[in-house]
Amino acid sequence: MIEAAALAAIAFVGALVFGVTGFGAALVTIPLATHFVPLKFALALFVLADLAAAISVGLENPRKAVRSEWTRLVPMIFAGTALGVTLLVNLPRAAGMALLGLFILWFAILNLVRRASMKIVSPRWAWVAGFAGGITSTVFGAGGPPYAIYLSQRGLTKEQFRATLGFATLTSISLRLIAFAITGLLLDGDVWLKALAVVPACLFGIWVARKIFRRISRDALMRVVALMLLASGTSLIFRAVL
Numbered sequence: 545m546i547e548a549a550a551l552a553a554i555a556f557v558g559a560l561v562f563g564v565t566g567f568g569a570a571l572v573t574i575p576l577a578t579h580f581v582p583l584k585f586a587l588a589l590f591v592l593a594d595l596a597a598a599i600s601v602g603l604e605n606p607r608k609a610v611r612s613e614w615t616r617l618v619p620m621i622f623a624g625t626a627l628g629v630t631l632l633v634n635l636p637r638a639a640g641m642a643l644l645g646l647f648i649l650w651f652a653i654l655n656l657v658r659r660a661s662m663k664i665v666s667p668r669w670a671w672v673a674g675f676a677g678g679i680t681s682t683v684f685g686a687g688g689p690p691y692a693i694y695l696s697q698r699g700l701t702k703e704q705f706r707a708t709l710g711f712a713t714l715t716s717i718s719l720r721l722i723a724f725a726i727t728g729l730l731l732d733g734d735v736w737l738k739a740l741a742v743v744p745a746c747l748f749g750i751w752v753a754r755k756i757f758r759r760i761s762r763d764a765l766m767r768v769v770a771l772m773l774l775a776s777g778t779s780l781i782f783r784a785v786l
């Protein structure tokens with residue numbers, strides 16, 4: 545019961561982050577959960593929580609999602625996921641993780657210090673963002689940052705940004721869930737028992753996050769996103785070094 549309560553508290557915090565920014569839950573949940581359960585167990589458990597959160601956010605206000613942005617991202621998310629599963633498992637993960645972390649860190653710092661002068665990027669960058677997100681979601685468990693980087697530079701309102709990012713993240717998490725099901729990570733009955741505590745806590749976190757989201761401006765949201773990217777890049781570099 546203590547372990548389940550701790551995991552539920554972690555899920556609440558992760559969902560709070562995800563509900564406000566549209567990504568970043570795994571940056572909170574997986575590192576903290578591994579203090580209580582093995583990594584594979586944490587990945588299997590929190591993919592269920594992440595899916596519940598992504599469905600809640602993605603379907604909360606679907607009319608606000610910019611479908612053209614999502615449809616540009618999705619094919620390359622599939623391609624990136626397929627490449628991550630079939631090819632990158634044999635590549636030096638530490639070096640790739642460090643390079644990805646450095647890139648995200650650089651962008652986050654640039655985003656924080658030059659917000660006023662940032663310009664809208666070409667929609668063609670969706671191909672790169674979708675492909676990179678598909679790969680990093682599978683190989684590193686961090687698919688959100690590439691999508692957030694791209695969408696934050698497309699001039700979307702805060703509602704459009706969150707809803708569209710929610711759709712992209714929902715696609716990525718769904719593919720990860722399928723991969724975990726195929727590899728047998730979801731066959732552990734204890735995962736589903738713990739999910740009875742973790743998923744409701746996650747949904748409660750999303751509910752609280754909605755209250756916060758309504759009270760912040762687009763600029764404030766973009767600063768929060770930049771800070772989450774900063775944490776994401778630092779986390780990836782730290783994991784690569786270890």
